[in-house]
Amino acid sequence: MLAGWYDVLTRNTRTLPADAAGVAQAAALLRGGGLVAFGTETVYGLGADATNARAVAAIFAAKGRPRFNPLISHFPDADRAFAHVMADARARKLADVFWPGPLTMVLKRQAHSKIDLLVSAGLDTLAVRVPAHEQARALLRAAGVPVAAPSANRSGAVSPTTAAHVLADLDGRIDTVMDCGPACVGLESTVLDLSGSAAVLLRPGGTELSAIEALIGPVRRHKASEGEALKSPGLLASHYAPVLPLRINNESAADEALLAFGPVPDTAGLTWNLSESGDLTEAATRLFAGLRWLDQEGRARGLRGIVAMKVPYGGLGDAINDRLERARK
Ligand code: TXA
Numbered sequence: 001m002l003a004g005w006y007d008v009l010t011r012n013t014r015t016l017p018a019d020a021a022g023v024a025q026a027a028a029l030l031r032g033g034g035l036v037a038f039g040t041e042t043v044y045g046l047g048a049d050a051t052n053a054r055a056v057a058a059i060f061a062a063k064g065r066p067r068f069n070p071l072i073s074h075f076p077d078a079d080r081a082f083a084h085v086m087a088d089a090r091a092r093k094l095a096d097v098f099w100p101g102p103l104t105m106v107l108k109r110q111a112h113s114k115i116d117l118l119v120s121a122g123l124d125t126l127a128v129r130v131p132a133h134e135q136a137r138a139l140l141r142a143a144g145v146p147v148a149a150p151s152a153n154r155s156g157a158v159s160p161t162t163a164a165h166v167l168a169d170l171d172g173r174i175d176t177v178m179d180c181g182p183a184c185v186g187l188e189s190t191v192l193d194l195s196g197s198a199a200v201l202l203r204p205g206g207t208e209l210s211a212i213e214a215l216i217g218p219v220r221r222h223k224a225s226e227g228e229a230l231k232s233p234g235l236l237a238s239h240y241a242p243v244l245p246l247r248i249n250n251e252s253a254a255d256e257a258l259l260a261f262g263p264v265p266d267t268a269g270l271t272w273n274l275s276e277s278g279d280l281t282e283a284a285t286r287l288f289a290g291l292r293w294l295d296q297e298g299r300a301r302g303l304r305g306i307v308a309m310k311v312p313y314g315g316l317g318d319a320i321n322d323r324l325e326r327a328r329k
């Protein structure tokens with residue numbers, strides 16, 4: 001444990017550009033066991049060599065993440081991802097259509113996989129994903145190792161969609177952040193458990209469930225209340241939380257900040273509109289930046305909380321409402 005704290009306290013965080021030289025430097029850092037944050041199409045990830053136990057342990061230390069919460073391993077293509085897991089026909093079909101892209105599949109681990117057991121927190125499954133972001137894939141190709149990467153925020157806080165968000169949470173605790181620009185989806189990947197015969201949705205995200213079901217048939221919605229073992233610890237109720245208390249309602253008071261959706265009059269003390277035209281795709285890209293901004297500005301102005309309007313269900317609306325529910329305290 002002491003070594004972990006020592007590691008956390010002595011890192012001098014540098015920002016690298018996402019050009020060829022930046023990718024090469026970031027890849028070398030990853031191969032050397034460093035902590036490298038990088039942009040993906042969903043949110044920024046905090047990457048480390050998934051086969052290096054010490055590097056993986058440093059991810060948990062830097063984030064303050066509970067060790068029972070497993071990490072996603074990232075690959076530049078499906079072939080490399082499927083070398084570590086038992087991919088059945090469903091997984092291959094989904095990979096053909098949705099990879100690279102915001103879909104994570106949980107599958108049984110191959111016995112020979114060198115991915116460290118800490119990555120899967122003792123489960124016999126692995127979560128694998130091929131991100132769509134070009135520079136992220138260039139980094140994964142250059143690194144040549146599977147890259148374990150949770151979202152690059154302090155555990156429990158709002159996910160980062162820019163390099164500045166990453167630095168706000170992790171400056172001094174990681175080796176570098178590769179600035180890949182603002183994340184274009186803005187919400188984490190959809191996490192789908194395919195380790196059993198029934199497909200189970202563990203986390204709604206950037207890939208729409210209806211599109212997945214059109215391809216592989218009905219998917220069960222995971223409910224923590226079902227009393228089964230907690231399959232995806234990321235489903236823990238408190239997550240993505242700003243410091244100010246957040247409630248969900250369509251009306252806000254003058255001493256509250258408002259996370260709005262659609263054409264609403266700007267009567268709150270402080271407003272961030274996810275999408276004035278009511279576009280869910282735009283709303284997803286603006287969600288985490290808005291939560292961070294309202295939290296910071298709201299506290300600076302002495303407001304007592306944030307009110308978030310619910311967005312319509314369906315498609316990305318399910319994932320946005322899921323994050324809002326979790327942001328409540
Ligand atoms: O879009 C994303 O998925 C981003 C980018 C960086 O790729 N990553 C991300 O990681 O959101 P993280 O750690 O914040 O969320 C990963 C989720 C957690 O809910 C975790 O519990 C779940 O995936 N997970 C990982 N491995 C799992 C496994 N073997 N079985 C079940 N759930 C797993």
Ligand code: MG
Pocket residue numbers: 150151159
């Ligand atoms: Mg996260």
